[in-house]
Amino acid sequence: MLVRMTTNATNADGPQVRPRRRAPAGAAVLREDVTEAIRAAVFEELATVGYARMSIEGIARRAGVGKTAVYRRWRSKLHLVLDIVSVIAVQGLPAPETGSLEGDLRMLYEVSSRALRHPVASQIIPDLQAEAARNPEIAEALQKALKQGQEEVALKIVAAAEGRGEVRAGLNEELALDLISGPLYWRSVVIRSPKLPKGYLGALARATTEAIKAL
Amino acid sequence: MLVRMTTNATNADGPQVRPRRRAPAGAAVLREDVTEAIRAAVFEELATVGYARMSIEGIARRAGVGKTAVYRRWRSKLHLVLDIVSVIAVQGLPAPETGSLEGDLRMLYEVSSRALRHPVASQIIPDLQAEAARNPEIAEALQKALKQGQEEVALKIVAAAEGRGEVRAGLNEELALDLISGPLYWRSVVIRSPKLPKGYLGALARATTEAIKAL
DNA sequence: TTACGACGAAACGGTTGCGTTCCGACGACG
DNA sequence: CGTCGTCGGAACGCAACCGTTTCGTCGTAA
Structure with a gap:
């Protein structure tokens, strides 16, 4: 599973911790x-x-x-x-550091594509996505999950590239994120292609790199 | 509305045309x-x-x-x-012909972004998207609708660019389509940003052009 | 002028889920 | 060894839809 909870450790929205009267109880505890x-x-x-x-x-x-x-x-x-959903959100991906924008993107795509084509994700995400349009609370939770899982990492990658002078400093980061996340999401979730043709991720990383350099 | 039907013209899946016994009837006809x-x-x-x-x-x-x-x-x-859904699919977008890849993309984005941020679309599409994961018939209908509305046009644009020698002939068209469609979809439907920052579409077209040239 | 069939409305019995309540059984803590 | 609270199970009354049927009304093509 994704996360192991210490027996009573949760707070917000997890299994409820209610105000115990006096004695928490004996062996009658949520299993x-x-x-x-x-x-x-x-x-x-x-x-x-x-x-x-x-x-x-x-x-x-x-x-x-x-x-x-x-x-x-x-x-x-x-x-x-x-x-x-918040449980999923917990897992923060580590930002890759290969020393080049293209290399970083390639690694990000490697991880993301595996996650996205996991049946659980590719079924659940669009479903919650649709639901989020009607329910602000779900929207927020989902945003948080996706943001932490993708956008944050993508932002670090871009910042690193800026730092190296590989791309123009002060570029449009918002657009950069879309360029990074969009295509793979489109193919994996929207087109729902079962398998990526080989060489796809590499070519994608290369093309995206060029796109960002042009910003 | 989107399509006007001649009183009895439909076939596949439209309002049912059943085998009339002998006389279709008088004024007792589906209104x-x-x-x-x-x-x-x-x-x-x-x-x-x-x-x-x-x-x-x-x-x-x-x-x-x-x-x-x-x-x-x-x-x-x-x-x-x-x-x-099939009714929506009918409307085929005309392919722009500005004479340059970037210009064509820009026009495509102009049209697409308007369509995508239309509340009806941005609510319904992800919903059916999610449903399509469980229902092959919906999946097929939706694919057809999205393909005709976007991919076909995008393909023409790319082919035209190839013809002009603006991009490498024989490039990976599959990937090109993802690069074209992904980012805008991501921002409009996934991120659901209510309004695009000005200059966004232009910058996107420019970046995407560079990406495709790198294929 | 007649007859056909679509019209809205209402009701049919059946299914599913809601959120709650009561039950006897179990098991660890004090 | 007794108490406490969770356990699964079953049932509660209520609500929403299902897909079908019946009804009286209405308008037009024949």
Whole structure:
């Protein structure tokens, strides 16, 4: 799985920590394995039926737990999904440092393309994307996840290239990010091509480099 | 609206033309205004609640017609949406011919960006996109619509540039298309930036031109 | 003038999910 | 060894849609 939670460590939107009255209790504590089973079930459900059709009953069914176990942890489908998404967001990609813009881009693409063509991602992301258009909270969570996963790294790469004098200083960074992220996303998620032709990523990195140098 | 149908002209997936027994009938014919009201309602419903949550009852309610009026025309939600999508697909964009790759791209972007930031499109497209991952029929219809609306034009532009010797002949056209379509889509649909900073499209066209020349 | 069929409205029985409640069982902590 | 709270399971009443059927109305082509 993606993240391991220390038994009670979460705060915002995670499994709820409520104000314990006096004595937290004995061995009647939320079981971590149940929590994890639910999370996994949400992922699968999200991928197969999508957010809109996803039901608490379905999740519990798939996880092999009672509905009560779910409601004990999250107040609603929305909270559940927000938690899940924020969990994904946690993993910050390390910025590559190959010493050249093209090399950095190439490495970024290597990682991103693997992530994007992972069935879970390529199913769930557009789904939440669509949902985000109607739900600001999902939009925010998703932005955060995508931003941290991609944009931040891309920004570092560009800044490094600026520092090396490889590209014009003070270039339009917003546009640079679009040039970096757009094409691969388009191919992986929109066109949904199952496999990238070999040499694709290299050529893409080269072309993108030229594009950014022209800014 | 997008397309005007001659009273009975459709075939594949449009309002159903069934085998009339002997006499088509008198003035008891499907009313075109009702058909159009339903189509419009589907658009709005699709934009506000999305495909998954959209219900026939809701459509009829919004259109101010009876459920029967809908079922008389389309067998299911799926047929209804497939019809709608194919209707969009009809409109083929004319390829610009400015005499230069950058000029052509600039014009393409002008048109595309307007289309993409139209609320209807920016809401509906990602929704159907997500749905397409689960439904091959929707996927096909959507591909057709997007392909005709974008890729075909983009391909012509690239071919023209090849013909002028502006770019290397025999370049990787697949990649070229991604470079052309990706960034604007990313910004408009994924990032969902409400307004493009001025000068954006011009800079994008210039950068993309350089990228393609590097292929 | 007649007959056909679309029209909106309402109701049909059936399914699914909602969020809540009660249940007996279990198991670790005090 | 008793208490506490989670466990899965089942049922609650309520709501929304499903796809179909029935109804009386209406307008036009024959």
